[in-house]
Amino acid sequence: MNRTASRNARGATATVVTSQKVRPGFDDEYQSWQEKTNRVVQRFDGFEGTELYPPGAGDENEWVVVFRFSHLDQLTAWLDSTTRRELLDEERPLLEEEPTQEVLAGGAPAEEAAVTAVISHEVLPERQEDFERWQEKVLEAQREFPGFMGSEMFRPVQGVQDNWVVAFRFDTREHLDAWLRSGRREKLLEEGRNYFASFDVRKVGSAFSGWFRFEEGTKEGIPPNWKQAMTVVLALYPTVMVLNLTVGFELGKFGVPDFFGLFISNVCSVAILTWLLMPVVTRAFDRWLAPSGPRSLRFHMAGVAVVLLCYGLLLVLFGLTTHD
Incomplete structure (x- = not known):
């Protein structure tokens, strides 16, 4: 049957x-x-x-x-x-x-x-x-x-x-x-x-x-949008800064138009995020992004605090290295 x-x-x-x-x-x-x-x-x-x-x-x-x-x-x-x-x-x-x-x-x-x-x-x-x-x-x-x-x-x-x-x-x-x-x-x-x-x-x-998403919002599914946004910013900001200081600067010296230079920078940033930085960030914050079970508000806020601390460190780092 x-x-x-x-x-x-x-x-x-x-x-x-x-x-x-x-x-x-x-x-x-x-x-x-x-x-x-x-x-x-x-x-x-x-x-x-x-x-x-x-x-x-x-x-x-x-x-x-x-x-x-x-x-x-x-x-x-x-x-x-x-x-x-x-x-x-x-x-x-x-x-x-x-x-x-x-x-x-x-x-x-x-x-x-x-x-x-x-x-x-x-x-x-x-x-x-x-x-x-x-x-x-x-x-x-x-x-x-x-x-x-x-x-x-x-x-x-x-x-x-x-x-x-x-x-x-x-x-x-x-x-x-x-x-x-x-x-x-x-x-x-x-x-x-x-x-x-x-x-x-x-x-x-x-x-x-792998054809199943399983429980959304847990380790078996997809992290909440706000957590995804915070981690993307954490990887995106240093990527954009480094590209502006390197690729963008070099292209400017050769007289490459801004619109074309921005396109090249975007291509590079997407590639770096996809295959380099985002895998590292998601692994580092795996337990916070998608915990295996219910967690307290303190747990989620502790993750937020760590991400904010990383933001602060990046701002200090680039503030010191790019200061005229």
Whole structure:
């Protein structure tokens, strides 16, 4: 039985994670079939990419395939197409059982390497609110484990699927497995069985996990705009000052027009910020920019004070070096 889950409306970016157990000795035939499928799906509107994850140790020859489309409607068109049904008919003799799938609507690309677990839950209709509260407890426990990078819950979408899906990621497979095998999680699962009838776990490799933003405003997401602005200024000010004192000065000596000199300086400053200073600044202020959990006002104000101190030091430094 195919199982699907989703988070947002039909117009949202969508990913489908398909898992299939290949019969022993049919790996080559399956990979040939998958290559054919990959060529076919590229012709469908909204297709963005696909990735194949071979079975890991102890995964019972379970292959995971990820397809990503621009919109949920476009993904649904692929899933419901006659072309895909014909491909599934070709695949069926290669499998031990019917494949399973989870459709995840939403998420944004990222470059972080990580490993993701995708868990599909058949939640009891009368216990959905209890399930959500239970998931909050699970998230609190996950945050205490090494390597945890974030979690996102995908609610059912009427007419598309019934199951709930939770996707969470860790920085390494070892850290993910440590959580999955932990006694803490086992106790939580005992409680959770009061709220769902069944669940399935899928492990997916690093690139897929980067398709999720996870909790915005935390380490798994994006820092608040005001923090981003403060750190950009911290990197931008010395960049502009140094370029004015070096590149700008040298261009002026050769009579380069101001408008063209400003353009060159802007190109240089953007390059320096992108590949040199901003990575350094964001690493230095990582815990303040995106703390791994709730923090007090004092914590955030302490970060502000440090950034302001850095501003002051830069002003003193350039005041002394540029003083006539």
